[in-house]
Amino acid sequence: MSKSTAKIGKSYVLASTIISALIIVLVFIILVANSWQAVTEVGWNLFSLRWNAPSDEFGILSMCFGTAIVTLIALVLAVPLGILTAIFTSEMLPSKLRIPVKSLLELLAGIPSIIYGLIGIAFFAIWLQGFFQLQSGRTILTAGFLLAIMILPTIITLVDDALHNIPKQYHEASLGLGLYKYEIIKNTLLPIAKADIYGAILLAFGRALGETMAVMLVIGSIDKIPSPFFDVLSPGQTITSKLGREIAETSFGSVHFSAMIFMGLLLFSLVLVITLIAQRANKKRIRLYE
Amino acid sequence: MKFIFSLSLIAILLFSCTKKESINISGSTTVLPVISNAADAFKKAHPDVDIIVNAGGSGVGMNQLGEEKTDIGMISRDITDEEKTKYPNANFNVIAIGKDAVVAVVSSEIYDAGITELTIAQLASIYKGEVKNWKELGGPDKEILCVDKEASRGTRHVFMEIVLGDKEAEAPGADLVLGSNNEEQTAIVQSDAAIGMLSNAWLNDDVKGLNIKMSDSTSIEPTLANIINGTYPITRDLEIVTRGEPTGMIKQFIDFVLGAEGQNMVEEAGYVKINR
Numbered sequence A: 001m002s003k004s005t006a007k008i009g010k011s012y013v014l015a016s017t018i019i020s021a022l023i024i025v026l027v028f029i030i031l032v033a034n035s036w037q038a039v040t041e042v043g044w045n046l047f048s049l050r051w052n053a054p055s056d057e058f059g060i061l062s063m064c065f066g067t068a069i070v071t072l073i074a075l076v077l078a079v080p081l082g083i084l085t086a087i088f089t090s091e092m093l094p095s096k097l098r099i100p101v102k103s104l105l106e107l108l109a110g111i112p113s114i115i116y117g118l119i120g121i122a123f124f125a126i127w128l129q130g131f132f133q134l135q136s137g138r139t140i141l142t143a144g145f146l147l148a149i150m151i152l153p154t155i156i157t158l159v160d161d162a163l164h165n166i167p168k169q170y171h172e173a174s175l176g177l178g179l180y181k182y183e184i185i186k187n188t189l190l191p192i193a194k195a196d197i198y199g200a201i202l203l204a205f206g207r208a209l210g211e212t213m214a215v216m217l218v219i220g221s222i223d224k225i226p227s228p229f230f231d232v233l234s235p236g237q238t239i240t241s242k243l244g245r246e247i248a249e250t251s252f253g254s255v256h257f258s259a260m261i262f263m264g265l266l267l268f269s270l271v272l273v274i275t276l277i278a279q280r281a282n283k284k285r286i287r288l289y290e
Numbered sequence B: 001m002k003f004i005f006s007l008s009l010i011a012i013l014l015f016s017c018t019k020k021e022s023i024n025i026s027g028s029t030t031v032l033p034v035i036s037n038a039a040d041a042f043k044k045a046h047p048d049v050d051i052i053v054n055a056g057g058s059g060v061g062m063n064q065l066g067e068e069k070t071d072i073g074m075i076s077r078d079i080t081d082e083e084k085t086k087y088p089n090a091n092f093n094v095i096a097i098g099k100d101a102v103v104a105v106v107s108s109e110i111y112d113a114g115i116t117e118l119t120i121a122q123l124a125s126i127y128k129g130e131v132k133n134w135k136e137l138g139g140p141d142k143e144i145l146c147v148d149k150e151a152s153r154g155t156r157h158v159f160m161e162i163v164l165g166d167k168e169a170e171a172p173g174a175d176l177v178l179g180s181n182n183e184e185q186t187a188i189v190q191s192d193a194a195i196g197m198l199s200n201a202w203l204n205d206d207v208k209g210l211n212i213k214m215s216d217s218t219s220i221e222p223t224l225a226n227i228i229n230g231t232y233p234i235t236r237d238l239e240i241v242t243r244g245e246p247t248g249m250i251k252q253f254i255d256f257v258l259g260a261e262g263q264n265m266v267e268e269a270g271y272v273k274i275n276r
Helices: A003-047 A061-092 A095-110 A113-132 A140-164 A168-177 A181-210 A213-218 A239-249 A255-284 B002-016 B032-045 B058-066 B081-086 B108-112 B120-127 B154-163 B181-190 B224-228 B248-258 B260-268
Strands: B021-027 B049-056 B072-075 B092-107 B117-119 B145-149 B176-178 B194-199 B207-209 B211-213 B235-243
Touching: A003 A255, A061 A095, A061 A140, A061 A181, A061 A239, A061 A255, A095 A140, A113 A140, A113 A213, A113 B181, A140 A181, A140 A213, A168 A181, A181 A255, A213 A239, A239 A255, A239 B058, B021 B032, B021 B058, B021 B235, B021 B248, B032 B049, B032 B072, B032 B248, B032 B260, B049 B058, B049 B248, B058 B072, B058 B081, B058 B092, B058 B154, B058 B235, B072 B248, B092 B108, B092 B154, B092 B181, B092 B224, B092 B248, B092 B260, B108 B207, B117 B120, B120 B145, B120 B154, B145 B154, B145 B181, B154 B194, B176 B181, B181 B194, B181 B207, B235 B248, B248 B260
Parallel strands: B021 B049, B021 B072, B117 B211, B145 B176, B145 B194
Antiparallel strands: B072 B235, B092 B194, B092 B207, B092 B235
16 A cells, blocks of 8 residues: 555545544534523423423423333343343353354344334233233333343343453463352453443443333333332333424424423433443453453 | 446436425324325326325324425314414415214223213213223223323314313323324223224224213214214314415325215225215
């Protein structure tokens, strides 16, 4: 490669980076600009419990609560299952089977989220309704379950890669010391892979926060916090589901629209903060094997 | 060689972009079946026109029409004053293409257990959350699953106008908030103690329509005959809306819907023709 080709290559790569970064900045600016009207006109009432557009009440607290609970359920279900599965695929599976099994699990990640939503309302909600003897299977728990299945492949793949990338020396040294298999995994491998595992969990958290279609179909869309707040067997509402159902009916430039964009801004900022934390955690870790 | 290949590729791409005249229609899921079938038939007769039909609900239809994202809006209620002030330059032109009723529907198990008619006041008390169990209305001992609709849906506006007195009334007794007529129908079929509001054309074996018990104790059934003679209290016109007077292909399509073939499709969908 001549010197000028190298320069063109460098500027091309730089331009691509700048464009990608610019998109994030632009999205953020647009969100802030459009939510400004709601912040000035509704102010602190944005954090009330009542959402009733015709009477200009835009309280988003119920939606924030729903998002938090649904994501929490998804993480509680998916993280232990995901980490244990990843330990199995990276440590206990014969190496010949590892690639096919991993590919199969990664296939789960490729299923469009609307399919999960359809399976949710057609089968899963009905099953839950019968199991818990509920009026309707469209509940916060149903949404949490579906989200857990959706973020499982992400956790499995990332944690499996993290464990698999630990150099063989550590494994062999532990074997040489006479440790049992579970001791090797628990005391040697998992602590080394800890930072990557946290990164995987945060990534899955980000995905669960932003999932719209599947949650929208099964959560029941009631803009209220359930009566005892921990009653996950009642319908609720999340930020993404609310946006999915109502954004098309609001007219651009109205306070209603602005309040919805404000919710979107909250979600966007949360995902941004989580990603930044995940990256900082990665940097801080001392790479033992480099 | 590569140059000729890429040149021919670009040529093929450019030539395949033929400009068809296209009509965009969106809005009420109640009017959708009629317009969908009419669009298919119209496209067969006029192959140079492309008609794209979307749903979304009456509110979405008016929104998109006002913001000039669509050519024809479908609504199953009146245009609200807010929509008129939001889009002062839109010059909405309303054309009725059929008549329909909004029926209070219950799961077939409740209907078979004896609840076949309710008064408007009883419906109001269910949606206000005052009545929570079917046994309070003479039915089986099951909790009522009260299914509501999104606030901008035409079916809800018409229902709430009559039942709660205000088309944008809140329903504190609602247990689920759903969207299109299809989604609501699915929810009522899946439950055995549900009540909801649906267009007359969506009734079937699992979703039964209730009679309305009037104040003089007569029971009005939600049949096409009662919609035509006006005795069923919750009726509405099915309407399509354009910006200003329709011209060109849009006018031809609207004339088609109002003509004999289009009105037959209105009847086939389960509604009432507009010109009886």
